Amino acid sequence: MANLTVYGTPVSTYVRTVRLLLEESSADYALKEIGIFNGENQSAEYLAKNPFGKVPTLEIDGEVIYETSAITDYLDTVVAHNKFSPANPLERARMRQIIAIIDSYLYPNAILTIVIQRVIVPTQGGKTDENKVKNAVAPAKTAAEAIESLTVGSPYLLGSELSIPDFYLIPIFIYLSQTPEFDVITTQTPKLRTWWDEVSKLPSVKKVCG
Ligand SMILES: N[C@@H](CCC(=O)N[C@@H](CS)C(=O)NCC(=O)O)C(=O)O
Incomplete structure (x- = not known):
């Protein structure tokens, strides 16, 4: 199984969106805290992953994906086998x-x-x-x-x-x-x-x- 890391603060609604999908898929993942109230999301290191400084960002085997709709679409396909998106x-x-x-x-x-x-x-x-x-x-x-x-x-x-x-x-x-x-x-x-x-x-x- 791929190595999944979610970057973001647990209080963020969009981080929660991604984590709910992962939890409902029983997937293993790491959550790396990136604070949005203390400026961590504006550090050069984080901006290199997500140029908008928003959370969440997903890292999967070295590939980086940002924007929650792209992340959930990707995870639904590769982790949940399309369980969370209708075929119709x-x-x-x-x-x-x-x-x-x-x-x-x-x-x-x-x-x-x-x-x-x-x-x-x-x-x-x-x-x-x-x-x-x-x-x-x-x-x-x-x-x-x-x-x-x-x-x-x-x-x-x-x-x-x-x-x-x-x-x-x-x-x-x-x-x-x-x-x-x-x-x-x-x-x-x-x-x-x-x-x-x-x-x-x-x-x-x-x-x-x-
Ligand atoms: N379009 C982004 C929006 C994400 C977003 O707005 N995240 C908020 C937290 S819920 C954030 O990073 N806020 C920090 C900031 O705007 O500086 C997505 O879909 O991932």
């Missing part, structure tokens, strides 16, 4: 749509704005920018409702099997559910609420996101 073209398109919605609309509003303002800023002695939070709620709600409309939701996003979109959305809901905005954002997404109740009990989720 329409379902594959749904998978890509959900991932793109998360990357483009949900993550920036839910994590970079609401969670940072509500959870991180106060722990660092700052004050939540209520205006920023208020402006992020509507686009985050639109993103959640768009995902809802593309989702089977029972028990997993694309149906009876876990798939890559589950690994993307779980880490976001872990943090977003700690904010008062979670209820408003998910008020019209009953399938996602039921899904969340189920997936939050998975042992892999407790291990990676606990």
Whole structure:
């Protein structure tokens, strides 16, 4: 079996996405801590692996892959034998749509704005920018409702099997559910609420996101 190393901090949602896939594949891998709050991700050594200084980065037998969608696609093929991506073209398109919605609309509003303002800023002695939070709620709600409309939701996003979109959305809901905005954002997404109740009990989720 190949040598797999994930570079990144365990609190990162995207690092958690990759680790959930690896845990659900029962794969052996090493996690090498690269802090994003202490500037480690901007060191020359790390930038040589990932020029954008983002986490995660995957190293596999000396080859380096960055960008979570490329990493999860690769791992799903070589480690999980396509277990986490549907073969049906329409379902594959749904998978890509959900991932793109998360990357483009949900993550920036839910994590970079609401969670940072509500959870991180106060722990660092700052004050939540209520205006920023208020402006992020509507686009985050639109993103959640768009995902809802593309989702089977029972028990997993694309149906009876876990798939890559589950690994993307779980880490976001872990943090977003700690904010008062979670209820408003998910008020019209009953399938996602039921899904969340189920997936939050998975042992892999407790291990990676606990
Ligand atoms: N497009 C990247 C995004 C990864 C990303 O935004 N990671 C965050 C942590 S969740 C990060 O590295 N933040 C550090 C920074 O922006 O300096 C991917 O898909 O891997």
